[in-house]
Structures are given as C-alpha cells and as structure tokens.
Amino acid sequence: AVPRVKCTRNVAIVFDKFMNREDGSPIGQLTITEHDEPSDVIYNWAFEHGLGSGSGGKGYLYGIIDLVCADDMVVCQRRSPLVFGPQRINDPDGEYVGSLEVMLGQEPVDALYGFFAKYGLLDEGKRDNWDFGAVYRQICALPGLVGKCVRHQAVKFWDANYTMGRGNDTVALGQFVIWDDEEVIDKLYKLRREHDLTLTDQMEALSEICSKEEVYCSRTRARVYQMTGINYNDYGRYGNETCKRQYAGWQYLLSFSETRFGTKVTEFIRKEEVKEAIESPLIGPILLYTVLLVLTILFTLTKKNTLVQSLHPAQKSIIYLLTISVTSYIYARIIEPMDDIDTAMHAHEGALPNLDIFEGEEPVDAVLSWAKEASRKHHPIVREYIYREILAKVCEELTCARRRAWEKIDMGFMTVNNVKHDIVYYNPAVDTTAGGNDKCHLHTTLPGETTGSDNDDTDDSNGTDDSDDTDDSNDGCRHLKHTATEICARIHPPVPNCAPDIAKHMHTQLISHEKNRLDSKNAYTKLGLEMDVPFDELHSHTARLLRHSYQMNFVPYASVDNGTALPYYRWEEEALKGFATRDAFYKVRDVESREFNDKPCEPVFGGALCAKTDKDGNMIIEC
Numbered sequence: 001a002v003p004r005v006k007c008t009r010n011v012a013i014v015f016d017k018f019m020n021r022e023d024g025s026p027i028g029q030l031t032i033t034e035h036d037e038p039s040d041v042i043y044n045w046a047f048e049h050g051l052g053s054g055s056g057g058k059g060y061l062y063g064i065i066d067l068v069c070a071d072d073m074v075v076c077q078r079r080s081p082l083v084f085g086p087q088r089i090n091d092p093d094g095e096y097v098g099s100l101e102v103m104l105g106q107e108p109v110d111a112l113y114g115f116f117a118k119y120g121l122l123d124e125g126k127r128d129n130w131d132f133g134a135v136y137r138q139i140c141a142l143p144g145l146v147g148k149c150v151r152h153q154a155v156k157f158w159d160a161n162y163t164m165g166r167g168n169d170t171v172a173l174g175q176f177v178i179w180d181d182e183e184v185i186d187k188l189y190k191l192r193r194e195h196d197l198t199l200t201d202q203m204e205a206l207s208e209i210c211s212k213e214e215v216y217c218s219r220t221r222a223r224v225y226q227m228t229g230i231n232y233n234d235y236g237r238y239g240n241e242t243c244k245r246q247y248a249g250w251q252y253l254l255s256f257s258e259t260r261f262g263t264k265v266t267e268f269i270r271k272e273e274v275k276e277a278i279e280s281p282l283i284g285p286i287l288l289y290t291v292l293l294v295l296t297i298l299f300t301l302t303k304k305n306t307l308v309q310s311l312h313p314a315q316k317s318i319i320y321l322l323t324i325s326v327t328s329y330i331y332a333r334i335i336e337p338m339d340d341i342d343t344a345m346h347a348h349e350g351a352l353p354n355l356d357i358f359e360g361e362e363p364v365d366a367v368l369s370w371a372k373e374a375s376r377k378h379h380p381i382v383r384e385y386i387y388r389e390i391l392a393k394v395c396e397e398l399t400c401a402r403r404r405a406w407e408k409i410d411m412g413f414m415t416v417n418n419v420k421h422d423i424v425y426y427n428p429a430v431d432t433t434a435g436g437n438d439k440c441h442l443h444t445t446l447p448g449e450t451t452g453s454d455n456d457d458t459d460d461s462n463g464t465d466d467s468d469d470t471d472d473s474n475d476g477c478r479h480l481k482h483t484a485t486e487i488c489a490r491i492h493p494p495v496p497n498c499a500p501d502i503a504k505h506m507h508t509q510l511i512s513h514e515k516n517r518l519d520s521k522n523a524y525t526k527l528g529l530e531m532d533v534p535f536d537e538l539h540s541h542t543a544r545l546l547r548h549s550y551q552m553n554f555v556p557y558a559s560v561d562n563g564t565a566l567p568y569y570r571w572e573e574e575a576l577k578g579f580a581t582r583d584a585f586y587k588v589r590d591v592e593s594r595e596f597n598d599k600p601c602e603p604v605f606g607g608a609l610c611a612k613t614d615k616d617g618n619m620i621i622e623c
Contacts, residue, residue: 011033011034011035012033012034013031013032013033013034014032014033014034014071014073014074014075015030015031015032015038015068015071015073015074016029016030016031016032017029017030018030019064021051021060022060027049027051028045028049030042030045030064030068032068032074037076037077037078037082038065038068038069038074038075038076039065039069039076039078039079039080039081039082040081040082042061042064042065042068042081043061043081043082043083043104044081046061046064061104062079065079065081066079078103080103080104080105080106081103081104082101082102082103082104083102083103083104083106083144083148084100084101084102084108084111084142084144084145084148085099085100085101085102085144086099086100086101087099087100087101087139087142089115089135091129091130092129097119097121098115098118098119100112100115100139102145102148107149107150107151107154107155108136108139108140108145108148108149109136109149109151109152109153109154110151110154110155112132112135112136112139112154113132113154113155113156113180113214113216114213114214114215116130116132116216117213117214117215117216118213118214122216122218124218136149136152153179153180153181154179154180155177155178155179155180156178156179156180156182156184156215156216157176157177157178157184157209157212157215158175158176158177158178159175159176160174160175161174161175162174162175162176164188164191164192164195164197164201164205165195165197165198165201166200166201166204169197169198169201171191171195171197173191173195178209183217183218183219183222183223184206184209184210184215184217185202185206185217185219185220185221185222186222186223188202188205188206188209188222189202189222189223189224189359190222199489199490200489200492202222203220203489203490203491203492204492206220206419206492207416207417207419207492207493210418210419211417211418211419212418213418217419219358219422220419220420220421220422220490221358221359221360221361221490222358222359223356223357223358224357224358224359224398225355225356225357225363225394225397225398226354226355226356226357227354227355227390227393227394228354230351230352230353230354230355230374230390231346231347231350231351231352232350232351232352232374232377232378232381232386233346233349233350234350235384235385235386235389235390236385246337246338246341246342246345247275247278247279247335247336247337248269248278248334248335249337249338249341249342249345250334250338250341251265251266251269251270252341252344252345253341278335283335284331284335287327287331287335288324288327288328288331291323291327292320292323292324295319295320295323299311299316350378351377352374352377352378353370353373353374355367355370355390355394356370357394357398360486362400362401362402362405362406362426363391363394363395363398363400364391364400364402364403364404364405364532365405365406365408365426366394367387367390367391367394367405368382368405368530368531368532369408371387372531372600375598375599375600376600376602379595379598379599379600380595380598380599382531382532382598383531383532383534387532391403402431404431404433404530404532404533405431405530405531405532406426406427406428406430406431406530407426407427407429407430407525407530408424408425408426408427409424409425409426409427409509409510409513410422410423410424411423411424411425411505411506411509411510412505412509414487414491414495414502416491416492416493416495417492417493421487421490421491423487423502423505423506425480425483425506425509425510426483427510427513428479429441429528430524430528430529430530430533431530432529432533432537432540432541433537440477440479440480440507440510441510441511441513441514443477443507445507446477446480446481446503446504446507477503477507480503480506480507480510481499481503483506484498484499484500484502484503484506485499487502488502518576518577518580518581521622523584523585523587523588523597524584524588526580526581526584527541527542527545527581527584527585527588528541528545529541531598538585538588538589539589542581542582542585545581546578546581546582549577550574550575550577550578550581551574552574552575552578592615596612596614596615599612599613600612601622604619604621609621609622610622
C-alpha cells in the first residue's frame with residue numbers, strides 16, 4: 001500500500017534558489033512557481049531587495065532573468081518584466097479590445113502605440129473612434145505610470161545598427177528611427193535614393209518592418225511629391241482677382257468672439273442686413289456726417305450762458321477737427337479691414353488639402369483624385385483654372401507622360417507577410433485621345449495566356465512572366481499586364497506565378513466593371529469617360545456610343561430623321577443601354593448641369609442620405 005502523503009500546496013515550484021550579489025554577499029531566496037511569469041517575479045523580487053542594474057552586459061537584473069530562463073524546469077514567455085499592466089482597454093461601446101502592457105525600459109507612449117497598431121485601432125475605419133492623445137493622458141494618470149511618461153511621441157521602429165540591401169551592396173546606416181507621424185515607406189524610399197539601392201531592397205526592408213504587429217503601415221508606396229499650402233483663393237477664375245477684404249475683422253478674433261459679450265456682438269454683426277451696411281462704401285461718410293450733425297445741433301440749440309455757448313469760434317473749430325479725427329480713427333479700427341485679418345481669413349477660407357503623388361502614379365491621375373476630394377470644400381475645381389495651373393506646376397517638376405487622367409478602378413488588395421498591397425488599375429480606355437485603343441475588356445481571356453500555369457518554365461524572383469509583356473500591337477491588355485508586373489515587383493517575399501495570377505484577377509475585375517458600367521450612379525462612368533473630358537469629346541463620344549454601339553437614332557445625334565425611324569422598345573437590352581447613355585449625357589451636356597453633377601454629394605441626416613445644393617441653395621437628395 002502507498003503510504004499517506006501530506007500535500008501542503010497544489011502548485012509546483014519550478015525554481016527555488018538562494019541568490020547572492022555579484023560580490024558574493026547574500027540577497028535572499030528566489031522562488032518561482034509553475035504559474036508565474038519568471039521575469040515579473042524576478043523584477044518584483046529584485047525591487048523588494050533594492051537591486052539595480054549592474055555594470056556589465058544587460059545588468060544584474062537581466063542576468064538573473066537569463067540564468068533562471070536557462071533552467072530546464074522554467075518556461076519564460078518573455079525576457080522583459082512588466083512594470084505596468086495588464087490593463088484592460090475597452091472601446092467607446094464598452095467592448096473589450098485587449099490588454100495594455102508596459103515592459104521595463106519601455107516608454108508608455110511606445111507601448112500604447114504598439115497596442116493601437118496590434119488591434120487595428122489606427123486603421124482608417126477605426127481611427128475616427130479613437131483619440132490616441134486622450135488615451136495616452138488617461139493611462140499616464142494611472143498610479144502605476146505616474147511620473148514614468150517621459151517622452152510624449154511614440155517611436156514606431158528603432159534599430160541601433162540598421163542595415164539595408166543585400167550582399168556586397170549592403171549599406172550600414174547606423175541608428176535608424178521612425179516616429180509615429182512618419183510613414184515607413186517614405187523613410188525607406190529616402191534611404192534608397194540616398195544610397196542608390198534597388199526597389200527590391202526597399203520592399204524587402206518594408207516587409208521586414210511592417211510585418212511586426214506593433215508597427216502600423218498605412219501604405220506601401222512612397223510619396224515622391226507633395227504640394228502644400230494650396231489656396232483656392234489664389235487661383236481665381238480669371239486669374240486677376242484680389243484678396244477679399246474682411247470688414248470689422250475683430251469679429252474673427254477668438255479673444256473677443258468667445259466671450260459672452262463678444263458672442264452676442266458677433267451674431268449681430270454677421271446678420272445679412274448689418275453686414276451689407278458695414279460693407280457699403282457710404283457707411284464712412286454717413287457715420288462722419290451723423291457725428292458732425294449731432295455736434296452742430298449741440299452747438300446751435302444749447303441755451304445761452306452755458307459752457308458750450310461761451311466757446312470761442314476757434315475753439316469750436318478745434319472741436320470739429322478733433323471729432324473728425326476721432327471718428328475717422330474709430331472707423332478705421334472698427335469698420336475698415338485689417339491686413340493681418342484679411343491675410344488670415346484668405347488662408348483659412350481658401351485652404352485646400354495637400355496634393356500627394358506616390359510611386360508609380362501618373363501625376364495627372366493624382367491631380368484629378370486630389371481635385372475630386374478638394375471639391376468637397378470648394379467647387380468647381382476639375383477643368384477650372386486652378387486645375388490646369390496646378391497640373392502645369394506639377395509637370396514642370398515631374399515627368400508627365402500624359403495630360404489626361406485615366407479611370408481609377410479599385411480591384412482589391414493582396415496581403416503578403418502582414419503587408420497589404422492595393423491592386424489599383426488605371427483604365428486607359430476612357431482617354432479617347434491616347435488610350436482609346438486599349439480594349440482589354442473585350443477579350444474573354446488574356447492575350448498570350450496559356451491554359452496551364454503549372455507548365456510555365458519562367459523562373460523570376462518577383463513571380464513575373466516576361467512572356468506576357470509582348471510588343472504585339474494586337475494585344476489590348478499590355479497596360480493591364482504591365483500593371484500586374486509592377487505590383488508584383490513590390491511584393492516581398494516574392495509570390496510564385498504572381499504577375500500572371502494578378503493579371504487574370506485584374507482582367508476578371510475589368511470585365512465585371514465594364515459589364516456593370518451602366519448601373520453606376522456616376523454619369524462619366526456610364527459614358528466610359530473621366531471627369532476631365534472636354535466638352536467636344538463628350539459630345540462626339542456620346543454620339544459614337546448611340547449610333548454605332550447601340551444603333552440608336554437619337555436627336556441631336558440622328559443622322560436621318562424623316563419619320564421613318566423604327567420605335568425603340570425600352571425592354572430591349574440595346575435600347576436600355578442607349579437610354580441610360582442618353583440620360584447620363586443629359587446630366588453633363590452643358591456647363592450648368594455639369595457643374596451640378598460634378599459637385600460632391602455630402603451626407604445628411606446623420607449619413608442616412610446624400611444631398612447636393614443647387615445654385616438657388618435648395619437641397620436635392622441624391623438617390
């Protein structure tokens with residue numbers, strides 16, 4: 001029979017040893033159980049015994065951690081002890097997101113940034129619901145972190161001896177730091193240009209850094225050009241407008257307008273009738289005439305033997321002059337515009353977003369995308385003087401292969417090694433002057449495509465197939481396959497058969513896009529054009545679609561209309577396409593209708609609907 005055994009605990013001890021200092025003096029017993037995280041237990045034990053870091057290596061504390069974790073009985077999940085956490089973090093709705101932990105020697109702001117990146121709180125869809133600065137201030141006020149928040153800007157990535165490149169082309173860069181407000185790809189692109197490295201070196205480094213869950217990378221293409229300080233008011237329709245003057249400019253000063261008295265005065269000043277009166281050129285003479293009239297009445301109607309009547313005529317003249325001077329000064333200070341206020345309001349009212357152009361992006365495509373977004377604040381911009389001037393400035397500094405934008409089609413994305421690569425195709429078929437011959441969507445299969453990719457003997461490090469990129473003039477998909485090859489050249493590690501597979505995917509998406517073109521709400525998409533198309537091409541292209549593609553004899557594009565034309569039945573497919581094309585054309589057929597059509601639709605009623613305002617200020621709900 002097994003003798004009775006007395007159990008005093010139900011948790012195993014995996015480490016139990018009496019520890020001594022580096023000089024051999026005793027410290028105390030260190031005991032670690034199976035459920036403990038060894039690094040945390042050692043940190044608390046060292047703190048209780050007043051131990052600091054030693055002078056050699058990682059310090060005495062980390063030396064003990066390495067010693068304990070080397071024991072066969074001990075399982076260490078990490079080698080750095082926690083100084084704060086785990087702290088439960090919930091979203092604004094009270095749902096659990098994750099636990100925040102701050103390691104020894106780690107800045108709380110870096111730990112918080114890593115937490116935001118790990119749980120996707122910096123993604124575009126969640127960014128608006130989270131205020132990084134507010135959360136940081138809250139955790140720094142917690143008892144465990146009081147006095148430990150030294151740095152207030154997070155480091156996204158840091159390496160004391162960073163290298164970039166391969167083999168003999170490896171470049172030692174020394175200390176390399178990426179802050180939270182910097183984009184990884186922009187820093188790597190700059191290093192690539194400075195040290196004459198390759199695109200492969202750049203994308204390999206990007207994959208290595210952005211694959212870390214605590215690093216957030218919003219894009220994989222570097223910004224190669226940026227235009228800042230763009231002001232709509234600097235680009236008048238006729239190019240000779242002057243700065244708009246702001247009468248009674250003091251109403252825009254926060255020190256005045258945010259006070260109780262200032263708020264009421266500002267509301268009164270901004271009434272339409274008061275505003276018109278102030279801006280009238282007659283307000284100054286009327287004000288001066290009124291003051292002088294009151295003064296004259298005072299001199300004339302006052303009783304005899306008073307101080308006013310006893311004034312000498314010369315003294316009255318001096319009073320008149322002083323009154324004119326004081327009234328003019330008050331008018332100049334209160335009513336007349338002030339240069340600094342005018343300048344500030346000019347910059348504020350006309351401010352537009354920055355124009356960014358990224359790697360591999362044609363400048364005109366970037367300018368059109370910027371113009372569409374900028375139109376949300378100031379409209380119109382596309383095809384206007386400001387659009388042409390900015391495009392001309394950009395093309396003076398960058399190489400522009402064309403001046404007409406192509407249709408941007410989002411075809412999804414591909415995630416490799418935790419890095420998201422967008423698949424975007426610019427459709428040249430919408431450009432009737434240059435790319436109109438590209439009819440890739442008319443091919444049921446990609447030209448030059450083989451039936452079995454497994455038999456492809458092409459071996460390329462980027463997964464590309466050069467056999468697809470031919471000079472065959474009959475190949476209407478060369479641009480699509482070139483785009484696929486360019487996308488795959490930026491993916492690291494290389495994906496087998498990447499370019500052919502991406503090209504097939506893009507071709508399928510393009511056919512689907514063309515098939516559903518007439519179902520779009522966008523008039524230009526229905527017509528197969530882009531927003532920068534001039535009026536003459538707009539008319540000729542619509543006529544060509546109706547006459548040749550849909551065989552419809554619509555006025556004003558009717559070639560013959562003597563009453564013998566057959567009726568069009570709306571249930572026929574070609575007739576439906578023709579009517580949809582004609583309806584889309586009517587939305588953009590003249591300047592006024594086109595300006596209203598191009599106006600961005602703004603969300604109303606909490607985002608439930610979308611609406612525009614016409615020239616009379618009426619709100620029109622868009623379906």
